[in-house]
Amino acid sequence: MSVKVRIAPSPTGFLHVGTGQSALYNWLFARKNGGTFQLRIEDTDRERSTKEYEQSIFDALAWLGLTPDGEISRQSEHAGQYRSALEELLAEGKAFYCRHTQEELEAERKNQESKKEPPRHLCDHKNSREEESGIIRLAVKEDDRIIKFDDIIRGPIEFQASLLGDFSIAKSLDEALYNFAVVMDDADMRITHVIRGEDHISNTPKQILIYEALGLPIPHFAHLPLILASDRSKLSKRHGAVAVVDYKKDYLPEALSNFLGSIGYTFSKEILTKEEMISEFDLSKVHKSGAVFDVKKLNWINAQYIRRLSASEFKGLTGLKVSDEAVLLITERLEKLSDASEFSYLWSEPEYPKELLLWKTSSSEEVKQSLEKSLKFLEPLEWGREAMVAGLGHLSNEAGGKGPVFWPLRVALSGKDKSPDPIDIALAIGKEETIKRVQKAVNQLDEQD
RNA sequence: GGCCCCAUCGUCUAAUGGUUAGGACAGCGGCUUUUCAAGCCGUCAACAGGGGUUCGACUCCCCUUGGGGCUGCCA
Numbered sequence: 428m429s430v431k432v433r434i435a436p437s438p439t440g441f442l443h444v445g446t447g448q449s450a451l452y453n454w455l456f457a458r459k460n461g462g463t464f465q466l467r468i469e470d471t472d473r474e475r476s477t478k479e480y481e482q483s484i485f486d487a488l489a490w491l492g493l494t495p496d497g498e499i500s501r502q503s504e505h506a507g508q509y510r511s512a513l514e515e516l517l518a519e520g521k522a523f524y525c526r527h528t529q530e531e532l533e534a535e536r537k538n539q540e541s542k543k544e545p546p547r548h549l550c551d552h553k554n555s556r557e558e559e560s561g562i563i564r565l566a567v568k569e570d571d572r573i574i575k576f577d578d579i580i581r582g583p584i585e586f587q588a589s590l591l592g593d594f595s596i597a598k599s600l601d602e603a604l605y606n607f608a609v610v611m612d613d614a615d616m617r618i619t620h621v622i623r624g625e626d627h628i629s630n631t632p633k634q635i636l637i638y639e640a641l642g643l644p645i646p647h648f649a650h651l652p653l654i655l656a657s658d659r660s661k662l663s664k665r666h667g668a669v670a671v672v673d674y675k676k677d678y679l680p681e682a683l684s685n686f687l688g689s690i691g692y693t694f695s696k697e698i699l700t701k702e703e704m705i706s707e708f709d710l711s712k713v714h715k716s717g718a719v720f721d722v723k724k725l726n727w728i729n730a731q732y733i734r735r736l737s738a739s740e741f742k743g744l745t746g747l748k749v750s751d752e753a754v755l756l757i758t759e760r761l762e763k764l765s766d767a768s769e770f771s772y773l774w775s776e777p778e779y780p781k782e783l784l785l786w787k788t789s790s791s792e793e794v795k796q797s798l799e800k801s802l803k804f805l806e807p808l809e810w811g812r813e814a815m816v817a818g819l820g821h822l823s824n825e826a827g828g829k830g831p832v833f834w835p836l837r838v839a840l841s842g843k844d845k846s847p848d849p850i851d852i853a854l855a856i857g858k859e860e861t862i863k864r865v866q867k868a869v870n871q872l873d874e875q876d
Numbered sequence: 877g878g879c880c881c882c883a884u885c886g887u888c889u890a891a892u893g894g895u896u897a898g899g900a901c902a903g904c905g906g907c908u909u910u911u912c913a914a915g916c917c918g919u920c921a922a923c924a925g926g927g928g929u930u931c932g933a934c935u936c937c938c939c940u941u942g943g944g945g946c947u948g949c950c951a
Contacts, residue, residue, distance in 0.1 A: 435951085436951090437950080437951045439950080439951075469951060471950090471951080472950055472951065474950095475950075475951090525949095529948090529949070532948090532949090536947085539877085539878080540877050540878080541877080542877090543877055543878070544877085544878070545877090545878045545879065545947090546877085546878060546879090546947055547878090547947085561949090562949050563949095578881095581881070581882090584880075584881080585880095586879075586880075587879080590878075590879060591879095595948080595949060597949090598949050599949090602949085604948090604949070604950085604951090605948095605950070605951050606951095608951095609951090624945090625880095625881065625882090625944090625945065626944095626945055626946070626951095627945095627946090627951095628880060628881065628945075628946075629879070629880060629881090629945075629946040629947075630946080630951095632880095650881085652881090652882080653944075653945075655943095655944080657887085659943060659944070660943090660944075661944075661945075689888075689889095689900095690888065690889095691888095693888090693889060693890070696900095697899095697900060697901090714888095714889085715881080715882060715883095716881090716882050716883065716943095716944090717881095717882075717943090717944065717945090718887085718888060718889090719887060719888075720887095721887050721888065721901070721902085723887080723901060723902055724887070724888065724900080724901045724902080725901095726901090727900090727901055727902085728901090734914090756913090759913060759914060760912070760913045760914080761913095786910085823910085828910080829909085829910045830910050830911090831910090832910075833910035833911080834910055834911075836910085837910070837911065837912095838911095843911090843912085844911060844912085845911055845912040845913085846911070846912065846913095847911090847912070847913075848910075848911090848912095849910080849911095
């Protein structure tokens with residue numbers, strides 16, 4: 428039997444990074460085993476599901492390079508199947524209508540809590556079939572049955588069936604609830620391995636009971652650890668950027684997937700492609716404990732990838748119109764794509780206070796003379812690194828150090844106190860622009876104020 | 877409260893009964909140096925606690941503690 432896995436996000440929001448990681452591991456597992464990786468949209472909650480979110484999920488997956496195989500499945504399109512299965516369960520007495528009000532259920536739960544009993548609904552409508560109204564629940568036997576399953580990542584996990592109560596499976600014949608829809612669809616799609624977040628562990632025994640009631644084969648389960656915020660709670664909106672799309676403007680998809688992959692699994696090296704991940708991946712070796720989403724590490728990984736970008740790739744990604752030489756100066760210093768704007772002096776003339784031109788204790792006059800000397804050297808120069816290194820080196824010797832020559836030059840060319848070597852900037856922006864900026868610096872120093 | 881999952885440096889982790897407990901990110905210091913960045917070198921830093929098992933426990937078992945998840949007519 429060939430491997431078939433899926434991710435099943437609900438279109439009630441953007442693709443969460445945790446779902447992104449889950450998609451990655453599902454994808455890796457499928458690729459590793461020559462299986463298929465599918466996408467199912469869980470839109471049983473019609474109130475909150477939207478087409479826009481659905482589209483954004485496709486986009487995020489595509490951006491990460493985790494395109495699903497085959498047709499996309501939607502739970503909203505399976506209502507008919509849910510209905511007939513529900514009718515069958517009802518007819519067999521494996522499911523029943525519960526007519527208790529929400530107030531009654533709440534009171535029952537509160538009462539159980541105060542008595543330190545497990546919270547669950549033991550429904551006394553289980554055996555009455557008079558009215559077909561209310562919600563549909565699965566009839567769970569109150570014996571000492573232990574439900575167990577072997578989690579590929581965590582090993583054996585057990586639950587006492589009696590603690591589950593008669594849990595809900597549908598609001599009505601046409602409104603299946605999560606656990607029921609999941610089981611129906613996973614069975615219908617012939618999913619072999621259900622690989623999902625650890626927050627679903629407690630849903631698993633319920634789903635196993637549904638599989639049994641329906642007489643369907645039970646898939647293998649693997650529960651992934653959660654991605655945590657820095658306070659070690661489940662990463663959620665209040666922690667800031669949690670949607671995959673939030674990372675689009677600053678991070679390369681290869682960097683994000685590399686990071687997401689490494690945070691729950693130990694690969695042989697820090698930086699690796701998805702293809703390399705496939706060859707090393709072993710589902711049973713995925714970590715058990717949740718990992719904090721460390722942006723600093725993500726930034727470092729991103730920087731590694733940015734540095735490997737070719738000039739044309741970088742320009743394509745950022746839309747910046749700069750020389751190839753300039754790209755090199757940027758990518759070596761960049762952690763986040765959008766920060767490229769800090770290097771605007773490489774494509775447009777900088778503004779800066781003239782005091783910035785002053786090197787340490789040099790006077791305005793000294794700096795002006797230094798710049799004029801540089802200008803005199805640069806104007807007739809045949810543009811090239813070697814000549815510049817030699818010439819400016821010579822001027823530095825005369826000045827008794829590089830600082831007096833290079834510092835004003837840096838500021839004249841970049842408008843900043845921190846920048847690449849002025850020689851590199853000069854080479855990147857060209858002779859004409861360089862002369863213009865140095866001349867402007869000299870003029871600024873001439874101005875009285 | 878109940879059920880379940882988890883537990884090594886600040887963070888991500890290696891170690892599968894015998895190691896000076898290793899690496900990466902972050903931090904700090906240094907080298908280089910015209911300032912950044914990069915690079916190189918160095919440094920700080922952890923086995924949650926208590927019981928067992930064993931000649932020997934980070935590794936196996938139990939308890940405690942801590943953290944997390946679930947506890948919906950959401951998914």
